[in-house]
Amino acid sequence: MTLGTDEHLARLGEQCGDFALQCSDVAGFVTQVNQRIEDDHGRLETLRHSVAHLQLLQDEANEAATEIRDVAQRATGLITDSHGAVVGALDEIGCLIDDVVRMGDELEGFTSAIEQVAMVSGQLDAIVRQTAMLAINASIEAARAGHSASGFAAVASEVKRLAGNARGATASVRNSIERLDGSARRVIGDMRSGAERGRAARSRTGEITGALETIAALVTQFDQQSAAIERAGHDVTQHVATLDEGLGAFLTRGTENAAELARTRQRLDELESASNRMLDQVAHSGIATPDSRFIDLACEEAERLRAVIARAIETGGLAEADLFVTAYRAIAESDPPQFMTGFVPFADRVIRPMLDAATARDPAIVGCCLIDRNGHLPTHISARCHAQRTGDRRWNAEHARNRQIFMDRQTRDALDRDGDWFLYTYRQDLGEGRYRPLRSVFVPLHFAGKRWGCYELGYLI
Structure with a gap:
């Protein structure tokens, strides 16, 4: 069946309307895609700013890791240099402590000698007292004998005088020995206390040496770990740079795609407008x-x-x-x-x-x-x-x-x-x-x- 001109125009109008709607649908889809691209572009820009900030933080972390490693290396050098000196100083301290202990032992012997002198001084005092008694008895006997024993009386008097002098000297010696003994005992007490502390300190020198060696081992491990951190930091920096480069390229492509979609949307709008104009013209034809x-x-x-x-x-x-x-x-x-x-x-x-x-x-x-x-x-x-x-x-x-x-x-x-x-x-x-x-x-x-x-x-x- 042959269609008339009016029916052809009517169908053309409908087809133009359908085409305009299809153009509108596609344009709407393109607009949505373009909007998603723009939204993604904004998120990518934010992500790229975050990556740039991460790059700055990573650079700071790399600098800090380098400084930490430098400090660790210097600490290792200082510990290595001072280890021998510290060990030597501890040995010298140990020798001094041994000398103190030895002096305490010698003072113990000195105290014994003082005690022996005190015993002798006591014996001399007893002799002096006996001599004085003899002098007193001699004087009494000389007085009984009368003039004929005047010589004996003089000797007895002299012995008495000497016994008195000896008693005074003995008392002075005894007092000096007592003071010396008291001082010596106080010194010995201090020396004993110092010797005990010296023995305890002597036992700690080994602990100090061990602690120093442990510190040295820890610093060495720290240096190794800081070196690993530094290497990892440089690896992260390279990956961040690669990510930033990739994001930049993706943003560029996204911008180009968005521009291309915008041009496509413009062409679709033009086609939609042309189709609507044709629809409008057919409708105005009176058919x-x-x-x-x-x-x-x-x-x-x-x-x-x-x-x-x-x-x-x-x-x-x-x-x-x-x-x-x-x-x-x-x-x-x-x-x-x-x-x-x-x-x-x-x-x-x-x-x-x-x-x-x-x-x-x-x-x-x-x-x-x-x-x-x-x-x-x-x-x-x-x-x-x-x-x-x-x-x-x-x-x-x-x-x-x-x-x-x-x-x-x-x-x-x-x-x-x-x-x-x-x-x-x-x-x-x-x-x-x-x-x-x-x-x-x-x-x-x-x-x-x-x-x-x-x-x-x-x-x-």
């Missing part, structure tokens, strides 16, 4: 297509809405300044952000019921709305005008679309072009990477001879 009823409905509803707004301006129900105001007032804590204008209350009260009624005229229609020249939606259908939920951005993006600002390429193109109406196929952004394919009719709106924005009717394909 009946599946889009015709939606185009007619959009134009009809846009005209009805335009008349209502124009009449409100004429009667004072709406100020023209409020209609064209661009001083958007952000609504606090809204997410995505919403904005109020002087036109919003009128739009909610008067325009929203009209949008609901138009949407209900065909099951395929997903919604009708107004868009000013900056992409602001003063109101929407009731199903899209719910109060926002705190902390639920995804839900808000889909169910609280009123008072938000949306600006995609199709909307921007429709707002910038002059004509009676425009037909587009595109993917509607629902937020957080969610989309759905739509076809929309945009009808320009003018008030008081000025372009205000567009009336949009969106429907499922």
Whole structure:
């Protein structure tokens, strides 16, 4: 069966719409890939900064390891040089301690000699006392003998005198010996105590030598470990440098890929725009297509809405300044952000019921709305005008679309072009990477001879 020209054009229009949607899908995918590349690029930049910081820290660690090894080597040299001197000094101390011990033993013998002298001194004292007694007896006998024994009396007197002198000398010697004995005993006591400490110290010299040898062994091990740390640090530095080089190359390739994807996205956008222009041209040819009823409905509803707004301006129900105001007032804590204008209350009260009624005229229609020249939606259908939920951005993006600002390429193109109406196929952004394919009719709106924005009717394909 041969198809007529009109049917060919209708099919061409549909194919152009399908191609535009496919371009939009691919462009959306490219955009997501490009966004992931950009996100990865940012993370890689952060990682590269971390690697650079790690490189600085590793350089500091390498310097510290080198200094530690230098200190360990110097310590090893000092211990090696001083080990002999310390051992020699300990040996000399040991000899001195032996001398002290030996002097203590000799003083012990000296004490014995003093005790012997004290015994002899006691014996001399006994002899002196006996001599004195003899002298006294001799004097008594001489006195009895009278003059004839005067010579004997003189001898007895002299013996007595000598015995007294001997007694004094003996007492002096005894006192000196006692003092010498006391001093000698104190010295001996000190020498004994010193000798005991000397013997204990002598036994510790071996421990000191062993401890010194242990320290020397530990310093040697420390030097070996620091050398291993230094080698490992240099290996880490090389690996970090390799990682940094690889990250740099990967970042360069990522940047090039992102640029290439951006160019690809631009070409896809151009193809999508060209396909939508062809779709729009076919729809404007007057040939009946599946889009015709939606185009007619959009134009009809846009005209009805335009008349209502124009009449409100004429009667004072709406100020023209409020209609064209661009001083958007952000609504606090809204997410995505919403904005109020002087036109919003009128739009909610008067325009929203009209949008609901138009949407209900065909099951395929997903919604009708107004868009000013900056992409602001003063109101929407009731199903899209719910109060926002705190902390639920995804839900808000889909169910609280009123008072938000949306600006995609199709909307921007429709707002910038002059004509009676425009037909587009595109993917509607629902937020957080969610989309759905739509076809929309945009009808320009003018008030008081000025372009205000567009009336949009969106429907499922």
